[in-house]
Amino acid sequence: MKLGFAMPHLLRLKATCQPWEAKVTGADQTRLAKWAEKLGYAMISVPEHHIIPKTHVDLSGPHYLSAYPTMAYLAGATEKIRVNSCIALLPLQHPAITAKALSSIDWLSSGRVSVTFGVGWLEEEFETLGVPFRERGAMSEEYIQAIIELWTKEEPAFEGKYVSFRDVAFEPKPVQKPHPPVWFGGDADAVLRRTARYASGWWPFLTKPEDIPAKIDFVKSQPDYNGKLTDVFYGFATTRVGDGHVIQKDPRARAGMTKQEIIDRLCWFKELGVTMSSVPIPSVNHLEDYLDYTQWVAEEIMPVVA
Template identity: 80%
Template sequence: MRLGFSMPHMLRLKATCQPWEAQVTGADQTRLARWAEQLDYAMISLPEHHVIPESHVELSGPHYFHAYSGMAYLAGATERIRVNSCIAILPLQNPVVTAKSLATTDWLSSGRVTVTFGVGWLAEEFEILGVPFRERGAIAEEYVQAIIELWTAEKPAFEGRYVSFRDVAFEPKPVQRPHPPVWFGGDADPVLRRTARYASGWWPFLTKPEDIPARLDFIRSQPDYNGRLSEVYYGFATSRVGEGHSVQTDPRARPGMTRQEIIDRLGWFSELGVTMSSVPIPAVNDIQEYYDYTQWVAEEIMPAIA
């Protein structure tokens, strides 16, 4: 079991965020990324939305990054820690541009990119960006195929309904071979089937922890399963966020748990098939107290779960 770093002020979800996080700046996050690397956290992941309709701001908050830009910045600010998205909304950006962005970051960072794609859930965001919401699954299916083609083929070519190209050159290729790890985030059957076909990792959100083994069996039972699923990320705070970012109560995932409670829960996650998790930000008062807490996790939790 490895731990990702819970970066404060990546978003302002009502279900999980604390008031002090809104004061954390980009400069603070840069220093925290280097701190996370120093403490041997495995990964920093960035959420993504492009716009939040006013009707969703109360639960979702207004503050989100463009995942690929943020990943590139944090990769450039560090030397060893991996960067990921949680999630990048695959249908909302041209796949050629997405492939180029991620390949660039992977090449410049010496191979530290993982990407978690999602199909999105916020219909108004799709409408604003001119992408048909009801076709997002079909779009995602073509886009991931096109991205992998660009990353891996010497002479990439693809013919689809939503994207086509031929007689093109695409370099630099990613450093990682055959390509950077692709994960999918989400819980619906079509997402899991897509995970089976293309991914090496799965990031569930609405799936209850105890249901993870059955869903992993579903992925691995698909007739076109690629045989590569090796990573499952389930953070402590995941079960505190419901559909549409609604607030859920889960005493087993409360922040500020004792050392043994955290170790026991991570052990349970591991038994369920989870390979990576994150400890929730506790009820601290400011960023300095969070530095102290993340160091405590590195010294007291990481050795016990390694």
């Protein structure tokens, strides 16, 4: 079991965020990224929304970074730790732009990029950006095919309903071969089928922990399963967030759990097929307390569950 680093103030989700996080600055996050790497955390992941309608601000919060620039910055501030998204909204920008952004980060970071794509759920966000919400699944299917084509082929060509290209050059190619690890986030059968076809990782959001094994079996049972599912990320705080970011109460996933409670839950996750998790951000008074807490997790929890 590996542990991702829970970076404060990447969002202000009402269900999970602590009040002190809103004071964390970009400079603080640079310091934290270096600290996470020093302590041996496996990954930092960046959530993404481009715009939040006023009707969703209460639960979702207004504060989200753009995934790819933020991943690039964090990769540039570090030397070893992996960067990921959680999630990047696949249908909301042209796949050539997405492919170029990710291959650029991978090339510059010497191969430290993973990406978790999602199809999105916030209909008003799609409307604002002029992207057809009801077609997001079909668009995502084409976009991931086009991205992989650009990453892996010397003479990429693709013909689809939403994107087409031929007689083009695309470099730099990613350092990682055949391409950076692709994960998909979400819980619907369509997401799991897409995971089976293209991905090596899955990031559930609304799936209950006890249902994870059945979902993994579903992925692996698909007739076009690529045989590459190696990673499943399930954070402690996942069960505190419901559909539409509605708050869910789960005392088993509260912040500030004891050492044994954290270890027991991580071991349970591992039995369910989870390969990576993250410990909830606790309610502390300031950043220095969080540095101490993440060091405690690294020293007391990480060796036991590794």
